[in-house]
Amino acid sequence: MTAINAVTELSRDGEIAILTLNSPPVNALSLTVREGLFEGFKAALASDARAILLICEGATFIAGADISNLADMLKDPSVEDIQKLMDGADRPVLAAIHGTALGGGFEIALCAHFRIAVPSARLGFPEVNLGLLPGAGGTQRLPRVVGPEKALEMMTSGKPIRAAEALELGLLDELVPEGALREGAIAFLRQALADGRRLVRIRDRDDKLEAFRGKADLLEPLRQQFAARFRGQAAPGWILESVEAAVEKPFDDGLALEKQRFFQAAMSPQSAARRYYFFAERNAQKVPDAPEGTKRREIRRAGVVGAGTMGGGIAMNFANIGVPVTIVEMKQEALDHGLAVIRGNYERSRGARPEETEKRMALLQGALDIAALADCDLVIEAVFENLEVKKEVFRRLDQACKADAILASNTSFLNLDEIAAVTGRPDRVVGLHFFSPANVMPLLEVVRGKATSAETLLTALELGRRIRKTTVVSRVGPGFIANRVANPRLMETNAFLLEGLSPARVDQVLYDFGFPMGPFAMLDLVGLDVIPDPPGQTTIRSAMVAAGRRGQKGGGGFYDYDDKRNPSPSPAARQVIEDYRQAHGGKTLEVTDEEILERSLYLEANEGAKVLEEGIALRGSDIDVAMINGYGWPVDRGGPMYHADQASLEKVVGKLREFELKYGPQYKPAPLLERLAAEGKTLTGKG
Numbered sequence: 001m002t003a004i005n006a007v008t009e010l011s012r013d014g015e016i017a018i019l020t021l022n023s024p025p026v027n028a029l030s031l032t033v034r035e036g037l038f039e040g041f042k043a044a045l046a047s048d049a050r051a052i053l054l055i056c057e058g059a060t061f062i063a064g065a066d067i068s069n070l071a072d073m074l075k076d077p078s079v080e081d082i083q084k085l086m087d088g089a090d091r092p093v094l095a096a097i098h099g100t101a102l103g104g105g106f107e108i109a110l111c112a113h114f115r116i117a118v119p120s121a122r123l124g125f126p127e128v129n130l131g132l133l134p135g136a137g138g139t140q141r142l143p144r145v146v147g148p149e150k151a152l153e154m155m156t157s158g159k160p161i162r163a164a165e166a167l168e169l170g171l172l173d174e175l176v177p178e179g180a181l182r183e184g185a186i187a188f189l190r191q192a193l194a195d196g197r198r199l200v201r202i203r204d205r206d207d208k209l210e211a212f213r214g215k216a217d218l219l220e221p222l223r224q225q226f227a228a229r230f231r232g233q234a235a236p237g238w239i240l241e242s243v244e245a246a247v248e249k250p251f252d253d254g255l256a257l258e259k260q261r262f263f264q265a266a267m268s269p270q271s272a273a274r275r276y277y278f279f280a281e282r283n284a285q286k287v288p289d290a291p292e293g294t295k296r297r298e299i300r301r302a303g304v305v306g307a308g309t310m311g312g313g314i315a316m317n318f319a320n321i322g323v324p325v326t327i328v329e330m331k332q333e334a335l336d337h338g339l340a341v342i343r344g345n346y347e348r349s350r351g352a353r354p355e356e357t358e359k360r361m362a363l364l365q366g367a368l369d370i371a372a373l374a375d376c377d378l379v380i381e382a383v384f385e386n387l388e389v390k391k392e393v394f395r396r397l398d399q400a401c402k403a404d405a406i407l408a409s410n411t412s413f414l415n416l417d418e419i420a421a422v423t424g425r426p427d428r429v430v431g432l433h434f435f436s437p438a439n440v441m442p443l444l445e446v447v448r449g450k451a452t453s454a455e456t457l458l459t460a461l462e463l464g465r466r467i468r469k470t471t472v473v474s475r476v477g478p479g480f481i482a483n484r485v486a487n488p489r490l491m492e493t494n495a496f497l498l499e500g501l502s503p504a505r506v507d508q509v510l511y512d513f514g515f516p517m518g519p520f521a522m523l524d525l526v527g528l529d530v531i532p533d534p535p536g537q538t539t540i541r542s543a544m545v546a547a548g549r550r551g552q553k554g555g556g557g558f559y560d561y562d563d564k565r566n567p568s569p570s571p572a573a574r575q576v577i578e579d580y581r582q583a584h585g586g587k588t589l590e591v592t593d594e595e596i597l598e599r600s601l602y603l604e605a606n607e608g609a610k611v612l613e614e615g616i617a618l619r620g621s622d623i624d625v626a627m628i629n630g631y632g633w634p635v636d637r638g639g640p641m642y643h644a645d646q647a648s649l650e651k652v653v654g655k656l657r658e659f660e661l662k663y664g665p666q667y668k669p670a671p672l673l674e675r676l677a678a679e680g681k682t683l684t685g686k687g
């Protein structure tokens with residue numbers, strides 16, 4: 001056994017050279033890893049080995065480029081240098097895959113003559129999620145194996161496929177049992193040598209492309225689909241262009257185009273924002289003050305109190321992952337109604353199969369007495385938003401539930417510490433703030449009370465991951481993170497209308513920035529009666545409600561809606577707005593699109609700075625994760641804090657001061673923002 005460098009070693013099993021890579025956590029293609037692979041292949045090729053096996057140690061095969069340092073990809077040896085050695089090999093090369101072969105890792109595997117994997121392995125090109133495209137031949141090699149259409153689907157969805165599907169598609173030659181990868185690989189190579197199997201390079205294959213050659217119209221429908229599906233995203237277009245080159249051009253020309261587009265993508269603000277988000281999401285899971293080795297409790301059975309809008313959706317999350325849930329209501333009717341709504345949701349969901357619905361419904365058990373929650377490991381309360389009601393429920397839960405059960409509240413605005421204080425186990429009380437609809441929205445704010453223990457907090461974070469939510473930790477404070485940060489922008493909608501702007505214009509500006517919808521369309525969606533007026537004020541929203549316009553759910557809102565919920569401009573809404581303007585001193589101001597945008601977004605960054613300063617959020621990047629997952633902030637823009645950093649805090653503070661003079665004190669810059677701007681620092685700790 002010879003160490004090639006710190007992360008690779010070369011060993012022999014008879015006539016087979018085995019190149020082993022071990023660079024935790026995910027064997028990403030850092031410069032050291034590339035050097036190890038390059039020198040390792042060179043040494044193996046220089047030896048008398050008759051075949052070469054590439055295999056990884058640790059959790060996974062190579063998971064792609066090192067995205068913490070993409071610029072390092074420019075240094076030699078490049079991934080392509082390694083691939084050239086593999087492509088040029090005069091003896092069989094086999095890649096043995098476990099875990100995930102992603103991005104550059106998959107691209108290296110595609111340069112082996114053969115690939116085998118264990119059944120749990122997954123293979124894919126997630127680059128698109130990072131605003132990138134495969135940049136080491138993936139766009140040229142994948143279509144040569146699976147055809148251009150399937151290749152496009154894999155590369156633009158970014159979703160890895162399972163080993164069984166990869167085998168069917170011809171991306172793998174064989175599956176071997178879990179835990180037997182190395183032996184399986186050696187046996188495979190021995191057999192290949194014995195059979196004298198022909199060594200075919202993917203780059204030389206043409207069969208899957210022929211049908212498409214010279215027929216640009218075969219891919220045309222996809223081009224049109226992409227424009228709608230990936231609004232504003234550049235990478236899918238570059239992927240399509242590269243795949244077209246794979247079809248029409250010689251291999252090396254296609255490769256050159258792909259490389260050019262890859263570096264263009266890597267330099268783009270979109271990709272920078274998405275890579276920032278990748279690490280932001282992972283950092284949000286870290287609790288720096290949790291003692292090393294803190295245990296996480298296992299949640300085998302869950303309980304939910306309240307089968308209303310939120311309780312039902314929350315219960316679905318558990319049924320979806322096979323965890324049984326007991327739902328407690330006050331009256332049989334409410335319980336029946338709640339369960340019927342859940343069933344309806346399952347039946348209406350896309351591709352729903354009746355047996356799946358039944359399987360999930362069977363995990364839900366209704367009850368009218370909190371005593372039914374006695375053996376739950378976790379209970380989430382989702383009753384009316386009323387402190388006294390919640391305190392009473394928690395008193396009863398404390399008595400009824402196992403001593404070590406975790407009690408959680410889904411409260412949006414109430415003080416979790418006061419709720420926890422009525423129990424004898426405040427260390428096992430936590431907030432689990434879901435967003436509506438709770439079975440759909442990805443964000444889960446985990447609210448850490450004064451007394452919440454590290455074990456409870458880490459258990460809640462782990463649970464969030466299990467139910468496939470993106471979690472962010474918030475301290476106790478009004479509106480926690482996402483609702484609080486979004487609120488000033490939603491309040492400013494009233495000012496925009498008073499200034500004579502139309503809902504459609506404001507919505508268009510935010511839609512064009514990348515939000516799925518503007519603030520007025522969003523208010524119509526959630527219901528105009530959901531957000532109360534600020535104390536002592538009336539708003540156009542409540543005037544709409546008074547005029548019988550509650551949004552999409554009743555009477556239309558800022559827009560009228562047809563029976564398919566398509567919006568159209570509303571003369572009736574215009575009249576409500578006009579009347580309100582007359583009564584409340586409406587003006588007609590010239591406001592540019594840029595100003596609409598800056599006022600909206602900098603208000604959020606400013607509120608975010610307050611949330612950070614108060615310690616409600618631990619990191620600026622946590623706020624971005626919350627806004628992207630809770631309020632549809634476009635990930636291509638990185639979130640309000642990152643976006644403000646990119647604009648420069650000096651500019652943001654300058655604009656806020658200008659708006660403060662022009663529009664009022666709601667724009668007053670937060671002290672933390674002023675300080676960071678003066679010191680040339682950032683909200684996310686990134687330049």
Ligand code: 3HC
Nearest residue numbers: 025028063064065066067068102103104126134135136282
């Ligand atoms: N580069 C650098 N660090 C990475 C990384 C990467 N490609 N992938 C993961 N990491 C880090 C994570 O930040 C995390 O670090 P931390 O423990 O300090 O927070 C650690 O590895 C473990 O990652 P996860 O917490 O995500 O672990 P999971 O087990 O849940 O998931 C994974 C593992 C499926 C590999 C997941 O990390 C993942 O999807 N990684 C990204 C893969 C990717 O996007 N590859 C394509 C890169 S671009 C490319 O290859 C370009 C090429 O075409 C030229």
Ligand code: NAI
Nearest residue numbers: 306307308309310311328329330382383384385411412436
């Ligand atoms: P809801 O009114 O739809 O449902 C509440 C349910 O709790 C009702 O079915 C009621 O019968 C039941 N209930 C009341 N007291 C009970 C008791 N003592 N025992 C058993 N059941 C009881 O309310 P919704 O919207 O589901 O809200 C629930 C909680 O979730 C509130 O704290 C709310 O602030 C919070 N929340 C709501 C969001 C939303 O968008 N609706 C979003 C995030 C949090």
